[in-house]
Amino acid sequence: MVSSPPVRHAVVVEDDADIRGLLVLVLEQLDFVVTEAPDGLSGVEAVRNTNAELVTLDVNLPDIDGMEVCRRLREFSDAYILMLTARADEIDRLNGLDIGADDYINKPFSPKELQARIRALFRRARTPAAPAEDSRQTDELERAAVVQKSLLPRETVRLEGYDVAGAFRPTRSVGGDFYDWYQTRDGMHLTFADAMGKGMGAALIAATVRAVMRSVADTPAIDTAFASASATITSDLDQSGSFATMFHARLDASSGKLSYIDAGHGLALYIPAEGAAQRLVSAGPPVGILDGQHWPAAELLLEPGDTLVIVSDGVLDAHASLEDFIRNVEKAARSEETSDDVCAALLELAPVETAEDDVTAVVVRRKPDVQH
Known part of the structure; x- marks a missing residue:
């Protein structure tokens, strides 16, 4: 008889209903049973009643502030406490006060980064041995892996003056x-996405996202195309209770202009030939979180020698901090001669023996001008 994994409880203490809903979705994707609390006092009681192992705690609450909630929790609970703040001055206070929190993250936050922080917290504790898998579960994972691999592009991008490569390494989950x-006639279209969840359900959602994004290829404006696609995708996500982070870009090869939309992904880096790497920030939440959401497009210019790198959260999870992640991705991009080699180096940042998630990378490099 196969034993079930232990149930983990989490409490979300947040007065903003939209943010609270997003936090609940993110935690449920990590297999937590989640209790919501709109203020500090009800949050303390929720933690007491559920014996929660994780608490996400907003600093600004309508009754008592998050720091006081943290102090009260530490009187009876050893749950991991992850604090959320929207103001820089509060970050200084969190750094300077020993209030018992385990970590903090500032708003607006990336769901990817939040999940990575939570995984890092729970890696500190001893975890029980994984239960044996039954044959039905194994069959589903094998079928899902086939679907997932079928989504990867079969054609190689051959653009004069560019070197484009991608790499994907699955895990057992x-x-x-x-x-x-x-x-395209002018360059290329690129989509990088992660449908939250595991197994066949997530793989099928990913297949839907791929098909829908290809269906809007002929829509001239990227923001119009993305709005149309996201509306279609959201209906499928609503049925599954899931959401998808996405990075979609269109490159005009002759000019180097890259138009892009980041919907909650947050793991794309622009690495210029000269100067520091820049993380491309999200334009809004993941697709499927809010009805009627609009994601504005942004642009950057890929000059000769510049590189665009997009990775999955499997690479972020392997790092202790966002700063370490950015530094190591930039180092990998600058140390290798070809995009294929950069992709290989990026996958090595998340060693296969410790990686808890799929590891995926795409590199678009504009070749340097040849000096005669």
């Missing part, structure tokens, strides 16, 4: 990671 690209 199949998720919804995928990337897709195809050449």
Whole structure:
């Protein structure tokens, strides 16, 4: 008889209903049973009643502030406490006060980063041995892996003056990671996405995302195309109770202009030939979180020698901090001669023996001008 994994409880203490809903979705994807609390006092009681192992705690609450909630929790609970703040001055206070919190993250936050922080917290504790898998579960993972691999592009991008490569390394726990690209008359279109969840459900959602994004390829404006696609995708996500983070870009090869939309992904880096790497920030939440959401497009210019790197949260999870992640990704991009080699180096940042999630990378490099 196969034993069930232990149930983990989490409490979300947040007065903003939209943010609270997003936090609940993120935690449920990590297999927590989640209790919501709109203020500090009810949050303390929720932790007491559920014996929660994780608490996400907003600093600004309508009754008592998050720091006081943290102090009260530490009187009876050893739960991991992850504090959320929207103001820089509060970050200084959190750094300077020994209030018993385990970590903090500032708003607006990336769901990827939040999940990575939570995984890092729970790696500090001893975890029980994984239960044996039954044959039905194994069969589903195998079928999901086939679907997931089928989503990867079969064609190689051959753009004069560019070097484009992608790499994907699955784990045994199949998720919804995928990337897709195809050449156009002017350059290329690229989509990088992660449908939250595991197994066949996530793989099928990823397949839907890929198909829908390809269906809007002929829509001239990227923001119009993305709005149309996201509306279609959201209906499928609503039925599954899931959401998808996405990075979608269109490259005009002759000019180097890259138009892009980041919907909750937050793991794309622009690495210029000269100067520091820049993390491309999200334009809004993941697709499927809010009805009627609009994601504005942004642009950057890929000059000769510049590189765009997009990775999955499997790479972020392997790092202790966002700063370490950015530094090591930039180092990998600058140390290798080809995009294929950069992808290989990026996968090595998340060693296969310790990686808890799929590891995916895409690199778009504009080749330096040849000096005669």
